[in-house]
Amino acid sequence: MRSPYPDVEIPDVSLTEFLFADGFGDRADAPAFLDGTTGKSLSYTQFVGYVEKIAAALAERGISDGDVVALFAPNLPEWAALFHGILRANGIVTSANSMYTAGELAHQLKDSGAKLLITVSPFLDRALPGAKEAGIEADHVLTIDAADGHESLADLLGTSATPPTANRTAQDTAVLPYSSGTTGLAKGVILTHRNLVANLCQVAVMGEVTSETKIMAFLPFFHIYGMTVMMNQGLHARATVVTMPKFDLEQFLTITSEHQVDRLYIAPPVAVALAKHPIVDKFDLSCVKAIFSGAAPLDGELGRAVAKRLDCIVLQGYGMTELSPVSHCMPDDRSDLDLNSSGFALPNIECKLVDPETGQEVGVGERGELWVKGPNVMVGYLNNSDATDATKDAEGYLHTGDIAVVDDEGVYSIVDRVKELIKYKGYQVPPAELEALLLTHDKIADTAVIGVKDAEGEEVPKAFVVKQAAGADLTEDEVMSFVAGKVAPHKKVRVVEFIDEIPKSASGKILRKDLRARENA
Structure with a gap:
């Protein structure tokens, strides 16, 4: 089934050319990025000046065609300038989760x-040992702010060199964000300039984002949702993107009110606060026109409660890193749609719903795995052809691992997951990674991890643990502490249950459905 929207033209150019080649017109002196915590802003003219200087300085430091530069930092206007400076230097950005351990x-x-x-x-304290383990010398670790022994952004901006000739094509790799896909350890997702340009063109049709829009960006730029939907969509529309380095509810409300932010991009946990927290009533949020929720499913009743409390429209979408990321969303002019749905397929997208048991395509109203084909679908996973082949078929369809239904109008609703991935507050938690870590504990003989609901209805990782004979004294707290010391906070195991045996198939695959059945018994 094709999108009900007509195809849009996708220019055959790099992201850099797409966003900056035509200049900024009457928005040249308008703020492109505003740091909500400090009030510091970068105009469009200043921003592109930063991009050119950064590109020149990186070229001086040996970065050239197709070289990869990693960004490991919170949301700041400078993050965006560095991102585009790397691309302008003909490099590739790999964006790292700011909560990662070394x-x-x-x-x-x-x-x-x-x-x-x-x-x-x-x-x-994490970047240096991480870089060392990866074979990157300390003098190749730069900082945005000033730090003894490291070159800083100020040093890059102080260059008198000229940027290299731009030579990236639409087909060249632009970014390597990391995703667990439908299962397994984090993998580099190869997204080209065309993938990113295409998704901006597709998204532009669905939302009323203009040069007058102020976009809230507390969701991280390192995540493809923040990267495309907030950072690059803002640049494309010549809007103002208001950044926050980390989420704090009172600060979020203060910044929204003070800077008259009218478009909020959130994940469901923030919707809970907006619907229920008493502090919300202390702020004038009449500036907010639209709230868009992504990264994890939003409950329709919760969304309606937010819409009523803030007197604005609330919308939902669906996507994956592998889709650059948006494939489906509710357009601004269709807030009448069921908020439990993910809206329509974007322009240029074709979808199938396929029965995961039979492999047969299913029809309207029937459940099937969502397959997506379009110009925003990734090239594949870096250094991992097996995972690519398991996720993207010969016809170019990405197998999302999510079960959906579609109605007569072409509105899709995600109803279940085939994939094993746990979504904790919108962040990916791959069970296989936690299982591999737990098995390194000398008192654990076997383990399996699934997602379970906590008291607030949030999906959290639960570990089923089989003790080694010598581990009789192993406690739940010990297991949780062991994991917490080695992973980012969102990956922590939050529930532990000791059992005698992990259920497995004849081929040795963990039978997670049996563990879920046990959980729901």
Whole structure:
């Protein structure tokens, strides 16, 4: 089934040319990015000046065609300038989760082949050991702010060199964000300039984002949702993107009110606060026109409660890193749609719903795995052809691992998951990664991890653990502490149950459905 929207033309150019080649007209002196916590802003003219200087400085430091540079920092206007400076230097960006441990960062740096790491001084305690493990020397770790022994953004901006000739084509790789896909360890997702340009063109049809729009960006730029929907959509529309380095409810409300932010992009946990927290009533949020929720399913009743309390429209969409990321969303002019749905397929997209048991395509009203084909679908996973082949078929359809239904109008609703991935507050938690880690504990003989609902209805990782004979004294707290010391906070195991045996198939595959059945018994 094709999108009900007519196809849009996708220019055959790099993201850099797409966003900046035509200049900024009457928006030249308008703020492109505004740091909500400090009030510091970068106009469009200043922003592109930063991009050109950064590109020139990176070229001086040996970055050239197709070299990978890692960004490991919170949301700041400078993050966006560095992102586009790397692309302008004909490089590739790999964006690292700012909550990563040194070990998790090292995996991404090694796998992506990063030559340079740019971070902030408060992250150096993780960035430096991560870089060292990946074979990146300390003098190849730069900081956005000033830090002893490291070149900073100010040093890059101080260059007198000229940027290299831009030579990236639409087909060249632009970014390598990391995703667990439908299962397994984090993998580099190869997204080209065309993938990113295409998704901006597709999204532009669905929402009323203009040069007058102020977009809230507390969701991280390192995540493809923040990267495309907030950062790059803002640039494309010549809007103003208001950044927050981390989420704090009172600060979020203060910034929204003070800077008259009219478009909020959120994940469902923030919707809970907006619907229920008493502090919301202390702020004048009449500036907010639209709230768009993504990264995890939003409950329709919760969304309606937010819409009523803030007197605005609430919309929902669906996507994956592998889709650059948006494939479906509710358009601004259709707030009448069921908020439990994900809206329509974007222009240029074709979908199938396929029965995962029979492999047969199913029709309207029937459940099937959502397959998506379009110009925003990734090239594949870096250094992992097996995972690519398991996720993207010969016809170009991406098998999402999510079960959906579609109605007569072409409105899709995600109703279940085939994939094993746990979504904790919108962040991916791959069970296989936690299982591999738990098995390194000398008192654990076997383990399996699934997602379970906590008291607030949030999906959290639960570990089923079989003790080694010598582990009689192993406690639940010990298991949770062991994991917490080695992973980013969103990956922590939050529930532990000791059992005698992990259920497995004849081929040795963990039978998670049996564990879920046990949980629901």
